[in-house]
Every structure is written in structure tokens, then in C-alpha cells.
Amino acid sequence: GEDVEQSLFLSVREGDSSVINCTYTDSSSTYLYWYKQEPGAGLQLLTYIFSNMDMKQDQRLTVLLNKKDKHLSLRIADTQTGDSAIYFCAESSHSGSARQLTFGSGTQLTVLP
Amino acid sequence: GAVVSQHPSWVICKSGTSVKIECRSLDFQATTMFWYRQFPKQSLMLMATSNEGSKATYEQGVEKDKFLINHASLTLSTLTVTSAHPEDSSFYICSARASGYEQYFGPGTRLTVT
Numbered sequence: 394g395e396d397v398e399q400s401l402f403l404s405v406r407e408g409d410s411s412v413i414n415c416t417y418t419d420s421s422s423t424y425l426y427w428y429k430q431e432p433g434a435g436l437q438l439l440t441y442i443f444s445n446m447d448m449k450q451d452q453r454l455t456v457l458l459n460k461k462d463k464h465l466s467l468r469i470a471d472t473q474t475g476d477s478a479i480y481f482c483a484e485s486s487h488s489g490s491a492r493q494l495t496f497g498s499g500t501q502l503t504v505l506p
Numbered sequence: 507g508a509v510v511s512q513h514p515s516w517v518i519c520k521s522g523t524s525v526k527i528e529c530r531s532l533d534f535q536a537t538t539m540f541w542y543r544q545f546p547k548q549s550l551m552l553m554a555t556s557n558e559g560s561k562a563t564y565e566q567g568v569e570k571d572k573f574l575i576n577h578a579s580l581t582l583s584t585l586t587v588t589s590a591h592p593e594d595s596s597f598y599i600c601s602a603r604a605s606g607y608e609q610y611f612g613p614g615t616r617l618t619v620t
Contacts, residue, residue, distance in 0.1 A: 428611075435512075435599050436550070436611040481549065493540070494601075494609060496549045 397484055397497035404503045411469040413500045415482035418463060424485040425458060426494070427467045431478045439467070439480075469502075477504045509533055510602050512612035519590055519619055527585045527615045529600030535580035536602035540609060541573075544597040556583055590619040 396418045405411045417425070423444050428436040442449045442456045442465070449456045455468040465482055479499040509532040519525050529539060538557050542550040554570075556562035556577035564570045572594075574586040583602075587594055595618050601609040 433614070433616070435510075435613040436601075438608065438610075441608070493552060493555065495552075498549045499547075501547075 397482060397495050399480075399482060399497035399500045401498065402501050402503070404505060405472050406505050407472060407474055409472055411467075411472045411476070411502055411504075413467045413469075413480050413482075413502065415465040415467075415497050416463055417465065417482075417484045417495075417497075419484055419495070420463065422484040425456075425465050426483040426485070427454075427456065427465075428481040428483060428496075429478045430481065430499070436481065472502075472504050474504045474506060477502055508608075508610045510536075510600065510610045510612040512598075512600055512615050514615060515613060516616045517618070519617070521591055521619055522589055524586055524588045525590055525617060527587075527598055527600075527617075529583045529585070529602065529612050531581045531602040531604075531610070534602075534604050534610075536583075536604060537580065538603045539577055539583040540601045540603070541575060541583075541585050542599045542601070544599060544614075546597075550599060553585075587617065590617070592619045595619045 399415045426441040427439045429439050430436050440451050440454050453470045457466045481496050481499045483494040483496045511530045513528045541553045544550045553568045554562040554564045556575050558577050558580050562575035577583040597614050597616050599614045601611045603609045
């Protein structure tokens with residue numbers, strides 16, 4: 394089945410850039426997503442990218458997709474303490490009539506003052 | 507827009523009892539709803555997918571008689587954990603999808619079985 398992998402932890406200093414990496418195995422993925430989860434809360438969609446795109450930028454967030462290597466990254470510019478959370482990448486696969494998401498293990502981002 | 511709510515947000519129940527969790531799409535009609543389970547410091551695992559008016563499709567390893575899912579309307583799906591045991595303690599998250607690709611997630615329900 395599909396597999397999505399992420400490193401578990403990342404620490405950065407406030408004001409620096411954060412780069413969270415993700416690899417996936419499903420070559421038929423059409424959409425790839427980044428979600429943020431704060432403690433005890435559900436998932437907040439940050440951004441997504443369609444598989445025929447290489448890059449997408451949305452304010453402080455930049456998503457890079459290397460489809461050949463099946464590698465996705467999320468760059469957060471000027472990281473703030475409020476960005477501390479778990480970040481999940483997910484890929485969208487099709488199963489029957491429903492489009493399902495397969496999540497990575499999540500990367501715990503810690504922003505140090 | 508695209509708000510999904512869950513109720514309750516936190517529930518404690520005794521072993522052997524049943525618990526119902528509601529998932530509502532507040533400002534859109536959800537043709538498909540998904541139920542996930544998340545253990546501490548782990549990823550979300552899809553439990554089942556439900557389409558309004560039809561039976562849910564369960565993922566491999568998920569007991570459909572234990573985790574009853576009902577998607578009776580386009581704005582409400584329920585997950586009932588029957589005869590709950592401590593190993594069922596987890597964070598349960600639902601999501602809802604209209605006709606597009608995006609899933610909107612609820613805030614989650616923390617279930618503790620004592």
C-alpha cells in the first residue's frame with residue numbers, strides 16, 4: 394500500500410526558516426497536503442499542491458515537490474513560537490468512490506526563543 | 507466556511523459501556539465522511555469511510571461490529587464505540603468532504619475508557 398514518511402522532530406530558533414521533509418511511495422498521487430496539529434486539537438489544512446506543480450508559495454509557506462524522487466517539503470519562513478506543532482504531510486489516493494488520505498507520521502516542530 | 511464540529515470533545519466512560527461520537531459539517535453538505543484514530547504521538551489511521559445513506563467501508567483490521575458508523579444525513583455522521591475497553595482509549599478525529607478533493611477535519615474527541 395501507500396507509504397508516507399517524515400522525520401519525527403525538528404527544532405529551529407525563532408526567526409529562522411524551518412524545512413520539513415516528506416517522502417511518499419504512491420506514484421499515482423494527485424494531491425499532496427500539509428496539515429498542522431496543535432496539542433489536543435484536530436488538523437488544520439495549511440496548504441496543498443497538485444502533482445503537476447513543482448512549487449507553491451502562500452505567504453510564509455513554500456511547498457516544493459520533486460515528483461521524480463517523490464519528495465515533498467514545507468518551508469516556513471521567519472518561524473514563530475506559534476508555529477510549534479506537529480506537521481503532517483498526506484497524499485491523496487483514490488479508493489472506490491472516495492478519495493482517501495494517507496498520512497505521514499508527523500514532524501514535531503519546536504521553535505526555540 | 508467549511509467547519510466541522512465533533513461532540514463531545516472529551517469523554518470518559520467505564521469499560522463495557524458504549525459511547526457515541528458525533529461529527530457535523532456545519533456549513534456544507536458532506537457527501538463523504540471519514541473517521542480516523544490517533545494514538546499519542548502517532549499519525550492518523552483511517553478507520554472507515556462513509557457515504558451518506560450507505561454502509562461504511564471499513565479499513566482492514568477495524569471491527570465493524572465494534573465501531574458502528576452511521577451517516578444518516580449530509581451533515582451528520584456518528585461513530586459508536588460499543589462495549590468499550592481501555593485499549594479503545596484514543597483520539598478520534600472525523601473529516602468531511604463535499605464534492606472536491608479537500609477534507610475538512612473536526613477538532614477531535616478524546617475517549618478515555620476506565
